Amino acid sequence: MFHRKCLKALTIGAGIVLFQQLIMTGVAVLVVDRLGRRPLLLGGVSGMVVSLFLLGSYYLFLDDAPAGAVVALLLYVGCYQLSFGPIGWLMISEIFPLCLRGQGLSIAVLVNFGSNALVTFAFSPLKALLGAALLFYIFGAIAVLSLAFIFFIVPETKGLSLADIEAKLL
Known part of the structure; x- marks a missing residue:
């Protein structure tokens, strides 16, 4: 059972993270139409890459800090809240042609939640097998691959109507 001080610290920490999520999602919503989807994705995922490599380095070198x-x-x-959090949901609703939008959204949501569950x-088990440092470095490498995918594949949809996006992608 948790000691009261530990429970209080966890509650405060969770509150800080939830407040940060709320603020950063609000920022993304306010600037997405001005800055565009790709810049937010590229900037946010770049920050995620840095943070994942920092976490790996923490477990490797700074475990006492x-x-x-x-x-x-x-x-x-x-x-994450500036990029994949809101922008991922926004873009999947934009990139599927109208005739396939229902099926495409269903598959995208299934893959998203399935990946989260995985x-x-x-x-x-992976942390026990590989250690936290290597696991976070692997997650960082996956984030680098995501960054390359966004850079080379993901189209910018800022200022385009759904019909314009559909014509551009087909």
């Missing part, structure tokens, strides 16, 4: 892990975690959450359930 928990502030480093907290900073890296907050950076990750903030960057990472959640595999994290502890």
Whole structure:
């Protein structure tokens, strides 16, 4: 059972993260139409890459300085909420042609939640097998691949109507 001080610290920490998520999602919503989807994705995922490599380095070199892990975690959450958090949902609603939108959204949501479940359930066994440092470096490498995918494949849809996006993609 948790000691009261530990429970209080966890509650405060969760509150800080939730407040940060709210603020950063609000920022993304306010600037997405001005800056565009790709710049937010590229900037946010770049920050996620940095934070994941910082987390790996924390476990490798700075295990006795928990502030480093907290900073890296907050950076990750903030960057995620500027990019994949809201923009991923926005873009999947824009990029499928009208005739396939229902099926495309269904598959995209299934893959999203399936991937989330896979990472959640595999994290502890992989951490035990590989160690936290290597696991976060692997996640960082996956984020680098995501960054390359966004850079080379993901189209900018800022200022385009759904019909314009459909014509551009077909």
